[in-house]
Amino acid sequence: MKEDRITVKNALTYGDLYTKLSAVFMGAGLIWHRQIVKGVLVFLFEIVFWYFMINAGFSNLLMLPSLGTQEQGKVWNEAKQIYEYTAGDNSQQILLAGVITCFVVAAIVALWILQMRHSYKLQRLIETGHPVPTLKEDVRSLFDGNLHITLMTLPCLGILVFNIVPLVYMITMAFTTYSKEDGHLMLFDWDGLNQFMRVLNMNGNIGRQFWHVLAWTIVWAIFATFLNYILGMVLAMVINRKDTKGKAFWRFCFVLSIAVPQFVTLMIMNIMLQPSGAINVLLQNWGLISEPIPFWTNATIARITIIVIILWVGIPYTMLQVTGILQNIPGELYEAAKMDGAGSVKIFFRITLPYMLFVTTPYLIASFVGNINNFNIIYLLSGGGPTYVGDTAGQTDLLVTWLYKLTVEKQYYNLGAVIGIMTFVILTIITLLTYRNSSSYKNEEAFM
Amino acid sequence: MENQLEKNKLSPRRRAVNVLVHVLLAVLALIWILPIVWIILTSFRAEPGAYTNTFLPQGYTLNNYIKLLTDQNVLNFPKMFMNTLIIAICSCIISTFFVLSVAYSLSRMRFKFRKPYMNLAMILGLFPGFMTMIAQYFILKSMGLTEGSMIRFGLIIVYCACTGLGFQISKGFFDTIPRSIDEAAIMDGATQWQVFTRITMPLAKPIVIYTVMTAFIAPWVDFIFAKVLCRANADQFTVAIGLWNMLQKEYIYQWYTCFAAGAVLISIPIAILFLYMQRFYVEGMSGAVKG
Secondary structure (H helix, E strand, O other), X not given: OHHHOOOHHHHHHHOOHHHHHOOOOOOHHHHHOOOHHHHHHHHHHHHHHHHHHHHHHHHHHHHOOOOOOOOOEEEEEOOOOEEEEEOOOOHHHHHHHHHHHHHHHHHHHHHHHHHHHHHHHHHXXXXXXXXXXXXXXXXXXXXXXXXXXXXXXXXXHHHHHHHHHHHHHXXXXXXXXXXXXXXXXXXXXXXXXXXXXXXXXXXXXXXXXXXXXXXXXXXXXXXXXXXXXXXXXXXXXHHHOOOOOOHHHHHHHHHHHHHOOHHHHHHHHHHHOOOOOHHHHHHHHOOOOOOOOOOOOOHHHHHHHHXXXXXXXHHHHHHHHHHHHHOOOOHHHHHHHHHOOOOHHHHHHHHHHHHHHHHHHHHHHHHHHHHHOOHHHHHHHOOOOOOOOOOOOOOOOOHHXXXXXXXXXXXXXXXXHHHHHHHHHHHHHHHHHHHOOOHHHHOOHHHO | OHHHHXXXXXXXXXHHHHHHHHHHHHHHHHHHHHHHHHHXXXXXXXXXXXXXXXOOOOOEOOHHHHHHHHOOOOOOHHHHHHHHHHHHHXXXXXXXXXXXXXXXXXXXXXXXXXHHHHHHHHHHHHOOHHHHHHHHHHHHHHOXXXXXXXXXXXXXXXXXXXHHHOOHHHHHHHHHOOHHHHHHHHHOOOOHHHHHHHHHHHHOHHHHHHHHHHHHHHHHHOOHHHXXXXXXXXXXXXXXXXXXXXXXXXXXXXXXXXXXXXXXHHHHHHHHHHHHHHHHHHHHHHHHHHO
16 A cells, blocks of 8 residues: 555655644654654754754854855054954854754754654554554664664764764865965855866876876885785795794794884884984994985985885784685695696795685775875875975875875865865775675675 | 604705795894884983984983983873873773674664665775864864863864774674574574673674774874874873974984883883784684675
8 A cells, every 4th residue: 555655755645633743843743643752852852953043053054155254354443552353254164064054954854754754654553553662662672673773873973973074074175265375264265176176287286296196196005005915925925834933933023013003113214214313324334335325305215115114014914914814725726736736936826816815805905095095104204205395295295194284284275175085086986996896795795 | 753754854955945934034023123122222222312323322221211201391201191091091992882883783783774884984984084184173173172181082082983984893703603693592582782792792702802902002003183183282192292292303312212212111011912912803804804
């Protein structure tokens, strides 16, 4: 039957007086259909919502298109002999308030839909002579069949408020003039796609830097991910060889290096590789070099150094992660290959690597994403430098560290937001292409 | 006896490979251990300053540790330590609850929002964590959590609010626990809540320990969120920013050896925790890969 389906449309067409009344007075239907506590709570939410909207919400939304017009003024006070500042509009706060209000409205719409459906569902239950769940039964189901609601409400709320809202807020900034560049820190305006054009335009100063940084970011992520993966695997295999003595000891040595907090080792590396740091001193004392090696001031050397250090940081991790999986490779595969006279190099590339790639694709993608967004290693090692005069991005800057410089140091918030969005777009493309095709995604249920 | 014979039978080529492998491992292990040895030596170095003309210290002293733990005027290390400890304990409790709740729900319950949630988590993970951070700062500021002692709450919120997205390893582990155990318990009249707290949690002890430890370690090793939130509020510094500050131009000469001492002091407990939990990590990893 058509009216059996619990939808908002049916609730509005076939609902009784109280269900229809819920469209205006939220919770009315629930109260009438014997779920009084729930209904009162929903109604209280509605009152709070309207109170918020009348006091602040509507004006927040009205300010959103203009983002404020009142500039901060300066008035000469003759009596006190000083300039007095009059409060102007703060566009950044207006934008934030607007974004939050949009989320509040979306939340109340969702609640409205839920309570309409629920009210209609209760009405149908009563009409067909079924018992209406009491409050006690509802609470009990929150710890049984509906346990996921109890467990996930708080984490989801946290993600909504401190991840999704900030993200949307930051994305909106990309379409404004919010930047220190032309003095738009207090009062700014909508700017359409201009900042995107600027970043993508290869001939402009910002655009040129963007493509440079992007190219290095991708080169870096490929080297960091795949070298780590292969070398880490080789190390794990060397340690696990039948003839290797003291397996636990070797493993301990490598694991110890990652047990020390990463920011500590990175800062130590930075100091050790300075012109008068320990490494240069050691090499000079041995007479291997006469001049200190410019580890951080020469662009090419700095890039190589950083890749070497990510190997130092990453290889033990990979070793740790793949050791268990390596032992899962069916032994018959190896024996068959040996029978056919394959050498160990050939066995690695024909059997081990394909098997590992097949099993660990999601892990590889995760570490590729992690490397593109690897802020600590660049910031603590080279600080993105060396930087050419007139540039905001250094030669070893990744998109993330450039984003940091643009927002925190330069206060070019709109450009920073555009860079963030571009990073996301690039990562999405890469991830979708690989992840969708991986076996582990397709067969998630199959392994349970 | 037979074993001995077999060993003697090793061909010369194989023996050469064995020697080579061990030499290679020794060299590599040295490279990996060297920075750690160096920082420990530096922490006992008597000469001040960041750079010296010799690789090994000329004199040894305990003064660096004493200065680090008693000097409260410029960089108050004991205070930073307490700040970080409080933040770490609070955020550890909250985020453990978040991570395990989400992981259990996704692994064991079936609901409409399940797949969308997992996809959403993946999409959100693709944004640079940094991008949200700037906006988080503005939001915390509008809530008044960026001034004075409120910074602590701000940091706790920042560290645990989004942990619900990091469920993958725990979920992978839960997936490996046979569902028939749950089903049997439910047949006997247990509710899902009882299954979660009385059956799954005890069985998943390794991953619970792993989650608690990672959550506890996070505030000790995070540096950038703390830096953005604390700015110049020196009395709210966490250990990581304190150590970073010791390497800045104005402090480095006086504080470099103390930095080394601080780094050693912080690294020891964290390294012990890490070494202890690495096997849980490995187990969780192979579980996550399977599922």
